Amino acid sequence: MEKILFEIEMQDGNVMKGELYPEVAPITVENFVNLIKNNFFDGLIFHRVIPGFMIQGGGYDTDMKEHPAASIKGEFASNGVTNNLKHTRGVLSMARTMVKDSASSQFFIMHADYPGLNGDYAAFGKVIENIEAIDRLAAVKTSQGDYPVDKQVIQSMIIE
Numbered sequence: 660m661e662k663i664l665f666e667i668e669m670q671d672g673n674v675m676k677g678e679l680y681p682e683v684a685p686i687t688v689e690n691f692v693n694l695i696k697n698n699f700f701d702g703l704i705f706h707r708v709i710p711g712f713m714i715q716g717g718g719y720d721t722d723m724k725e726h727p728a729a730s731i732k733g734e735f736a737s738n739g740v741t742n743n744l745k746h747t748r749g750v751l752s753m754a755r756t757m758v759k760d761s762a763s764s765q766f767f768i769m770h771a772d773y774p775g776l777n778g779d780y781a782a783f784g785k786v787i788e789n790i791e792a793i794d795r796l797a798a799v800k801t802s803q804g805d806y807p808v809d810k811q812v813i814q815s816m817i818i819e
Contacts (some may be wrong), residue, residue, distance in 0.1 A: 676788035736778035
């Protein structure tokens with residue numbers, strides 16, 4: 660299984676490392692890698708935190724200004740694409756609207772297993788080192804709308 664390694668460094672110094680699976684979701688992985696190589700995520704935030712579910716980021720800066728990106732095909736079963744990667748703790752998946760091909764740059768990392776997302780969202784990678792960083796993110800105080808009170812800033816993301 661071919662894997663592409665990535666790293667997310669948070670502004671507070673926490674670093675998560677993971678792997679992307681191009682054989683599972685080739686369009687999604689290519690898009691994600693291109694965004695990382697273009698420093699798209701640097702300075703953006705995790706803007707939605709739901710403990711026991713997931714943390715979501717990749718679309719807004721610290722002023723909650725949206726950073727749009729081009730939409731891609733949703734690579735999941737209910738959109739006609741075989742994707743057997745389950746939404747388990749540490750798995751990366753693409754956020755989207757109700758439109759199946761609306762994923763662009765926003766992604767989420769599973770804080771806990773959530774089988775209800777399987778087949779409807781494009782899972783494409785997994786955090787394999789310092790998964791405790793997800794626990795720390797999931798534990799931050801949030802306001803209405805699941806927004807962290809203290810900004811959870813992505814310092815940088817790299818492909819290793």
